[in-house]
Amino acid sequence: MxxxxxxxxxxxxYIGGSQWFVLLLLGTGFFFTLYLKFPQVRFFGHAIKVVSGKYDHHLDKGDTSHFQSLATALSGTVGTGNIAGVALAIHLGGPAAxxxxxxxxxxxxxxxxxxxxLSHKYRETTERGYISGGPMYYMKNRLHMRWLAAIFALATICSSFGTGSLPQINSISNAMFASFDIPLYVTGALLSVLLGLIIIGGITRIAKVTEKLVPFMAVFYFLGALSVILYNYENIIPSLVMLFDNVLNGSAAAGGFLGAGVALAFNRGVNRGLFSNEAGQGSAAIAHAAAKTKEPVSEGMVALLEPFIDTIIICMLTGMVLLTSGxxxxxxxxxxxxADMVLLAGTYNEADPAQKLAVGQHIKGEKLLPLYDGKIVVKEGKLTTPATLIHARSFAEGVRFMQGKALFTGELTVKKGKIELPVLKSYPITVYGKSLLHSAPLSTEAFKRGFFGEWGQFIIPFSLLMFAFSTAIAWSYYGDRAVTFLWGSRYVPVYHVIYVLGFFLASFTDTTLIWIFSGVTIALMTLPNLLGILLLHKEVKQSVNEYWKKQQTEK
Incomplete structure (x- = not known):
């Protein structure tokens, strides 16, 4: 494994985790922003009117309303990335991220x-009378590149497990166990039954669930975040100043944080932002293709609101909670x-400014220090070999090596700074101590710093429950549309059974490998989609101009 x-x-x-991939995504958005003359600004007000139902007509073809399509797509994008992903971005890149x-x-x-x-424009109606759309349909019907559409559809099916099902329930079950001691399989069983009941009803039932769940979870999280930000109101302005100041200068060392360079802040910020809102991936286009409208551009206008809600509002709320709470x-x-531990050769003291600077430069990749290689001696839980343990990009304090519940004594092997932690006499060697946190644990600590005090920590498990479960619902639909495209509707029930079964099993098994697999499949979805929309840029501009001219004429 x-x-x-x-x-x-x-x-x-080489693909999803590379710098060129990030630049391609960002560059595509920049190109269309200039080419279409800042549609996210010009059409923002109109998009709100469309999603409110002002232009709806009962004879329009489709399975869902504009709002239901937006809610379904948002349920797929608003997930663990909005809580854990933002915390990881700041942990790695500092406030500038x-x-x-x-x-x-x-x-x-x-x-x-x-x-x-484009996805809405080239959608089709299945043999059962449902709408089926997504990037694979414009690739087939407009670009006549069925092979490219097949790659996208296969990657979508894989991503439905790697992004929407397995890691989401794993995050939920672990959060429920950590906060309330609910056994992992109990959470998995209950939510699997609920998931099955929802997705078996198809897009109509999914849309009815998400149109109620998404507004509720957004308001719940908004109020929880606001309770922390307002409680620490004196830190709001300093946090914003620090955020913008760090963009050009990088993040200086502060407390246990050892600093971050400009390049890393850019990479982590863009990477986490795109992972959160999925712009360019083409996944949300599958949900929007089912919307009731005869104007494809109008549904494009609705989709324009997604990254704004998902990233500019929800992710920024999480970020401000982390910054204002400190x-x-x-x-x-x-x-x-x-994975977060590294052992440096030699002893470094955080209280010594020169030594702290040297370790900070090592962490930022500016000037690497020698890594420890060989055997280390541990006596009664304490490291006695001259070396410095770094965990989560910070000096580890009060380090204790444990064998089960007992303090460990013995030798351990270190290879290129990585400590091997074997299982001895049925007890694994584990390490405890004080260090920086990242991802969901960091967000949990931050929510304790508000009006709710210690009770604030429960905002995170409940938010993860709603965010991650709604993501699993939406991705089940993305996967079944991809199955329909490749093999027809008759195989969708088989996919649903496998999807729910995998959802249950992942509640109590390690999904680390799945996250890596997910990164690969996301890239395999994104690259064909970006290629397709760039090839059809002239058609998009013509469609937008014709739609807007028609709207102005009807006024």
């Missing part, structure tokens, strides 16, 4: 409008993850 993971990581490093998330969302609004317009630069007692 480790070899498979390494192989997938290598593939991902939030700025680049904002930029990626602003440009992504145009990309989303373009891909949805938790992003503080250390907390936690169980160390092996």
């Amino acid at each position: 480790q070899e498979i993971g390494s192989f997938l990581s290598l593939i991902d490093s 939030l700025f680049w998330m904002f930029v990626s969302a602003f440009l992504g609004m145009t990309t989303k409008m373009v891909e949805v317009t 938790t992003w630069m503080e250390k907390y007692e936690n169980k160390f993850q092996q």
